[in-house]
Amino acid sequence: xxxxEHCGYTQILDYEKNIECIDESGVDIYAxxxxxxxxxxxxxxxxxxLDRWYNGEWVAQMxxxxxxxxxxxxxxxxxxxxVFITADELKRKELKAKSKQHFYxxxxxxxxxxxALAAMPQDIDNNIREDxxxxxxxxxxxxxxxxxxxxxxxxxxxxxxx
Numbered sequence: 458x459x460x461x462e463h464c465g466y467t468q469i470l471d472y473e474k475n476i477e478c479i480d481e482s483g484v485d486i487y488a489x490x491x492x493x494x495x496x497x498x499x500x501x502x503x504x505x506x507l508d509r510w511y512n513g514e515w516v517a518q519m520x521x522x523x524x525x526x527x528x529x530x531x532x533x534x535x536x537x538x539x540v541f542i543t544a545d546e547l548k549r550k551e552l553k554a555k556s557k558q559h560f561y562x563x564x565x566x567x568x569x570x571x572x573a574l575a576a577m578p579q580d581i582d583n584n585i586r587e588d589x590x591x592x593x594x595x596x597x598x599x600x601x602x603x604x605x606x607x608x609x610x611x612x613x614x615x616x617x618x619x
Contacts, residue, residue, distance in 0.1 A: 458513070458514060458516045459507060459509055459512050459513050459514075460512045460514070461502065461503060461505070461507060462508055462512060463500065463503050463505045464500060464502050464503040464505070466500055466501065466502035466503065467557050468518070469503050470498075470509075470535070470537040470538060471537075472502065472537060472547070472561075472567075474501040474546065474567055475498050475499060475500075475501060475507060475537065476496055476498060476499070476548070477496065477497055477498075477499045477504070478495060478496055479494070479495065479496065479497055480492070480494060481495075482493045483495030484548070486552065489549070489552040489553050490549070490552075491545050491548045491552065492545075493543070494545065494546050495545055495548070496543075496544035496545050496548050497548075499610045502564070504591075508616075509540050511542050512565035515532055517530050517556070530603070533566070534551075534566075535565050535566045535567065536564055536565060536566070537565065547564070549565045551564070555576050556571055556574065557569065557571055558570060558571040558574055559560070576616065595608045
C-alpha cells in the first residue's frame with residue numbers, strides 16, 4: 458500500500474483511481490502514442506501527486522489468517538507498484554492492448570472478465586450439433602477430450618523423441 462505524503466491516506470493502487478491525465482494533447486489514441494509527462498500517479502483521496510518511491514509498505518489484508526503464527530501471507534505486486542514503470546508507460550500499454558481484459562489480466566495482473574468475450578453456458582448449449590459426422594478415429598472407451606489453449610509463447614516440448 459502507499460501512503461500519501463500530503464493527506465496521509467493509505468491506499469492500494471488502482472488503475473482507474475490513481476492515474477490522472479495532466480496533458481491531453483500528449484495522447485494520440487489513433488496512433489496509440491503517449492508523450493512523456495502526459496499522465497501522473499495521484500492520491501485517490503486528495504488528488505495530489507503520489508510518490509511511489511519511498512512510501513510503500515507491505516500490509517496484510519487478512520492478518521487474522523496468520524495471527525496464530527501459522528498460515529501463509531501473500532502479497533500482490535502489479536506494474537502499478539513497479540516504481541520504474543511510469544503512468545505514461547502504463548497508458549501506452551493500455552492503448553496497445555488487445556482488449557481491456559488483456560490489459561487488466563496480463564499487464565496489471567488483476568482478474569477482469571469482459572462479458573463480450575466470455576463463453577457462457579448458454580453459448581455452448583446454443584452451438585451443440587446433433588448431426589455430427591462420424592468420428593475420424595475410434596477412441597475406444599476413452600470419452601474425455603482434452604483441450605489446449607495457445608497463449609502464443611513457444612516452450613520446450615514436454616515429450617522428447619530421444
